[in-house]
Amino acid sequence: MTLSPELIERKNWSQRLLREREISVFVLLIFTLVVVGAINPAFLAVGNLRDLLMQSVPTIIVACGLTLVIVLGEIDISMGSMMGLLATVMGLLTSPSRVGLSVGVGVVSMLALGAGLGLLNGLLVTVGRMPSIIVTLAMLTIFQGVNLTLMNGQWITDLPPGLRFFGIGTFLGIPISLWTALVVVILSVLLARETPLGRRIYAAGSNPDAARLAGISANRLKIFAFTLTGFLTAVATLVSVPRLSVIESGIGSGFELLVVTCVVVGGTRISGGRGAIIGSVLAALLLGLVRPMLIFLHLGVSATYWEKAVQGVFILAAVLADQLSRRSQGKAESA
Amino acid sequence: MNNFFLEISGLSKSYGKVQALAEVSLRLIAGEVHALMGENGAGKSTFIKCLSGAVCPDAGRILVDGSPLSPGNLHEAEKAGIVALHQESSAFPHLDAVDNLFVGRELRRFGIFQNRPQMRQETEKLLNRLGEKIDLRTPLEELSLAQRQMIGIARALSHKSRLLILDEPTASLSERETQTLFRIIRQLQSEGIAILYVSHRMEEVFALSSQVTVLRDGRLVETRPTSELTRDELTRLMIGRELLQEAQRKTQRAPGEIRLEVNGLTQKGRFRDISFTLHAEEIVGLAGLVGAGRSEVATAIFGIERATSGTVKVNGVALPSGSVHAAIKCGMAFVPEDRQRQGLVLPLSVADNLNLTKVGAMSRGKFRSAKKERGFAEKAMQKLNIKTASSRSPVKTLSGGNQQKVSLGKWLSTSPSILLLDEPTRGVDVGAKAEIYRTLRQFAQEGMATLVISSDLPELLLLCDRILVMCEGKIAGELSRERATEETILALALPSHKENHREKDTAELTGVSD
Structure with a gap:
């Protein structure tokens, strides 16, 4: 009746690799670093690696929230223009030539607005009983419209130094x-794995009916996850946008799809119930590597145009791996 | 005398016009195994759901130690120690054993974190008590069904349960696993836990229970000590109905030529070695318990599912396995069990649904012809007496009976030579039932060969020229019209230990339900 040792043995390497995406993405990440580093050692210079990491920071931060949304069987694709809108609001509030609030007040307002917009997403999906892909698609469009109106065709160029610090400042070097990003990832992993709240999110995503029978309200969890994603989008905005001295209306465009890509490639099942934050984070690093890799391999000027295509291939590979692992599992069960 | 810890009185529940449960009362003593029996649709599962608080009863009281439970409150029922173990529905497939046991009421430390070590320890303790060793980190979906069930029982025990409700717990277990389950049931019993045991399997009921309660048509028939009952008596209690409509049966006709010939049809893990013939002008019934594999046979014949081996011949020509297209081309039609999900496109109009099977026939060149479509649909509606405001009303606005007529009409209007029906009158009122029977008869007289799957025994007796009875994936026997009675059908349909092929068969029959 119990699983015999041979049976456990039979779950061999290849199967585990397919099933536990964190491992395969990690292996692929290391492999890429080693290969590209061997061809062009400059790739592994500390400065370059730091730049690579910093490029991926917004994706990593938001992917932590989105993973939980997708584990719950929902999706959020509003993060891109939400980031644009939040950047604009942050700029308008703190820029001395506009509203000119103190940096502290401006930042806190922006973070609160991010959480609020996420909450709105969550309420529309749960209380409004609308499919999340449509709700967040609508919000994506609405945020963009509001953003364009606020910007009124202009740029914000006089960001106060206090705000720029979040983008370019350092602590202990x-x-x-x-x-x-480090703090967000650690807290998110703890939340997902070690708190009742996190476990309930996985339970509700795994079997909503059973969750209801266990007295878990899936709706409350969904509202939480959407709010968290909104808040983390604000955090990502705070630490990425002030790296540049200018805020324009195009910030964040296409960002939502990059984050969704990372979560899917990282092994979260789009139908819910399964997925690890660490997988999404590793996938964000891997996908962030694609463009620099194409540059450092000296494949020619046009090579970087392949970035999107390579990312697309990763998505297909991830979904294919899911199918294969499910098929091999099916075989194991019927045998 | 009054050592009942749980008293249920007058429990009633209706869904729409259907009275699923009517004034059922039951009392339980600590440490007894109480069997709950009844045919499909007798109200067993409604009763269980009301008891466990998953469903709110319309009337009735549940007293635990004399104090009433508020109705339809899962939490309160759980606190009072009433825990139902449903087939699989209450488990989280992606989570491991520890999470499955504790999610929703986690043990905590430092306020916000869960106390995983302690939860793991508790889980181990509970599984040890059951004599089970299960890897605590494996997600449930990778464990065997028996192991998942053990985890379900462990979850129930972690509630300090006093009443454990088991719903067909052995349906997907092998013989050896069943024995383990029995051992655990007896152990729990000796610890003072009462068990409400729902099963079709007579021998299990006789082996385990001290009391049997029989439900029929949502009503309590009788509660009696098991030792006072025989198998035959119990069967009679379960059926009970007068065969009012016996008279309506027509005299035997000589069957026409062979239309459908099924030979050694097998689908691994679901059914095996199914052979029978279906003649023109004949209505043949396929009886059996839920899970016997009846629907699976029909879907395999129609080509929705591929058969592992065996042949299906239509008018002497073998059909390729797994091709619905070929089946339809040979004049076969299949009206599925679940009309809302498989039989109809609910938001579409009555006319569109009726015409789904023959869009090609109604085109004008490459385009649809609205006039032809409406004409066809209205003719079909008249023939089947479908009651609706207009042929343009969405099907979902129709009553169950009329929906079923549309589902049927969709295929009948293709003039099939072979019709497969799965539960043709489930959830249909008596009037519509009669009309459906009349229509089927009429088509049979015109030469159609019909196979009817039904759990409604009077329906089969009324309608069929012969009845095939399935049991655990095999044809257990065939009954002629003269020999077929509810008793003889049920005797064949109930799994028996006498012909003991069960051990292997049931092991292969995991996860079957129809």
Whole structure:
């Protein structure tokens, strides 16, 4: 009746590799670093690696929230223009030539707005009983419209130094944005794995009916996850946008799809119930590597145009791996 | 005398016009195994759901130690120690054993974190008590069904349960696993836990229970000590109905030529070695318990599912396995069990649904012809007496009976030579039932060969020229019209230990339900 040792043995390497995406993505990440580093050692220079990491920071931060949304069987694709809108609001509030609030007040307002917009997403999906892909698609469009109206065709160029610090400042020699990403990842992993709240999110995503029978309200969890994703989008905005001295209306465009890509490639099942934050984070690093890799391999000027295509291939590979692992599992069960 | 810890009185529940449960009362003593029996649709599962608080009863009281439970409250029922173990529905497939046991009421430390070590320890303790060793980190979906069930029982025990409700717990277990389950049931019993045991399997009921309660048509028939009952008596209690409509049966006709010939049809893990013939002008019934594999046979014949081996011949020509297209081309039609999900496109109109099977026939060149479509649909509606405001009303606005007529009409209007029906009158009122029977008869007289799957025994007796009875994936026997009675059908349909092929068969029959 119990699983015999031979049976456990039979779950061999290849199967585990397919099933536990964290491992395969990690292996692929290391492999890429080693290969590209061998061809062009400059790739592994500390400065370059730090830049690579910093490029991926916004994706990593938001992917932590989105993973939980997708584990619950929902999706959020509003993060891109939400980031644009939040950047604009942050700029308008703190820029001396506009509203000119103190940096502290401006930042806190922006973070609160991010959480609020996420909450709105969550309420529309749960209380409004609308499919999340449509709700967040609508919000994506609405945020963009509001953003364009607020910007009114202009740029914000006079960001106060206090705000720029979040983008370019360092602590113990390490950029603030990296510290932030580290803290967000650690807290998110703890939340997902070690708190009742996190376990309930996985339970509700795994079997909503059973969750209801266990007295778990899936709706409350969904509202939480959407709010968290909104808040983390604000955090990502805070530590990435002030790296540049200018805020324009195009910030964040296409960002939502990059984050969704990372979560899917990282092994989270789009139908819910399964997925690890660490997988999404590793996938964000891997996908962030694609463009620099194409540059450092000296494949020619047009090579970087392949970035999107390579990312697309990763998505297909991830979904294919899911199918294969499910098929091999099916075989194991019927045998 | 009054050592009942649980008293249920007058429990009633209706869904729409259907009275699923009517004034059922039951009392339980600590440490007894109480069997709950009844045919499909007798109200067993409604009763269980009301008891465990998953469903709110319309009337009735549940007293635990004399104090009433508020109705339809899962939490309160759980606190009072009433825990139902449903087939699989209450488990989290992606989570491991520890999470499955504790999610929703985690043990905590430092306020916000869960106390995983302690939860793991508790889980181990509970599984040890059951004599089970299960890897605590494996997600449930990778464990065997028996192991999942053990985890379900462990979850129930972690509630300090006093009443454990087991719903067909052996349906997907092998013989050896069943024995383990029995051992555990007896152990729990000796610890003072009462068990409400729902099963079709007579021998299990006789082996385990001290009391049997029989439900029929949502009503309590009788509660009696098991030792006072025989198998035959119990069967009679379960059926009970007068065969009012016996008279309506027509005299035997000589069957026409062979239309459908099924030979050695097998689908691994579901059914095996199914052979029978279906003649023109004949209505043949396929009886059996839920899970016997009846629907699976029909879907395999129609080509929805591929058969592992065996042949299906239509008018002497073998059909390729797993091709619905070929089946339809040979004049076969299949009206599925679940009309809402498989039989109809609910938001579409009555006319569109009726015409789904023959869009090609109604086109004008490459385009649809609205006029032809409406004409066809209205003719079909008249023939089947479908009651609706207009042929343009969405099907979902129709009553169950009329929906079923549309589902049927969709295929009948293709003039099939072979019709497969799965539960043709489930959830249909008496009037519509009669009309459906009349229609089927009429088509049979015109030469159609019909196979009817039904759990409604009077329906089969009324309608069929012969009845095939399935049991655990095999044809257990065939009954002629003269020999077929509810008793003889049920005797064949109930799994028996006498012909003991069970051990292997049931092991292969995991996860079957129809």
